[in-house]
Amino acid sequence: MKYKSNNNVVYSCKYHVVFCPKYRRPVLVDGLDERFKQIAQQVADGLHFEIIEMEVMPDHVHMLLEVDPQLGIHKAVKRIKGRTSHDLREEFPWLMKRLPTLWTNSYLVSTVGGAPLAIVKQYIENQKGV
Template identity: 85%
Template sequence: MEYKSNNNIVYSCKYHVVWCPKYRRRVLVDGVDERFKQIAQEVAQELHFEIIEMEIMPDHVHMLLEVDPQFGIHKAVKRLKGRSSHDLRKEFPWLNKRLPTLWTNSYFVSTVGGAPLSIMKQYIENQKNV
């Protein structure tokens, strides 16, 4: 198992996170999905967390993240959703017409400590085939 560290702690905190557009609309298509991936990578780099795996479906997002526990998974998800909503709605004006806000307020998060990481990565990669 590989560990990360900051000034205070050594950690291995991996999370499976899923969230949806408002009303579960199928709007993550036609370039929105690819741009979302770019924005997510930018946010991860700025905030120093890792996106291990990511799959964008037309009506939801699956991510496998490794986040510093002192920063918190909730802050990572909040920044991902906030920045992507702002940027995507600015770059794709048709999203403003379809939705009052891009994302729902809720999301699913589960720690991945019990499952082998390779199994979680395979699960997320295979979401397109489901």
Template identity: 70%
Template structure:
């Protein structure tokens, strides 16, 4: 496993993130998907967030990203959704007539990687016995 570090934290914080357009409308089509990918890459690059995998479906987005824990996953997702919404609604004016805002307020996030939970629990339980 490869770890990253900033000045005082060594980490491996990988997240699977999924979010949808408002009302799960299938509006990520007709070039919106391509532009969204480039916006996500650009935004993540500015935040030093690594994209491990990305897929844009017509009605949702999947991201596998690695985020510095001091920056935070919520802050990263908020920035990605905010920038992409603003730019896409400017560049694709038809989005404004289809939905009141581009993204729903919510998103799904799950940590990814490392050992299974049972293995980590066992490791911590056995610390004093080793």
């Protein structure tokens, strides 16, 4: 197991995160999915956390994140959802007509814990085939 560190903490905190557009509408298509990935990576780089794996489906997003415990998973998800909502609704005006807000308020977060990282990555990669 590899550990990361900042000035105060040595950690290995990996989370599986899933969230959906409002009303689970299948709007993450036609280039919007690729742009989502770019914006999410910019957020991760800015806040210094790692996106290990990411799969964007038309009606939901799966992510495997490694987040500094001092930042917290809540702040990481909140920033991803906030920034992507703002930028995507600005770049794709048709979203404004389809949805009052891009994302639901809720999301699933699960610690990876003892599960082998390769298994979780494989699960997320295989979501496209389901």
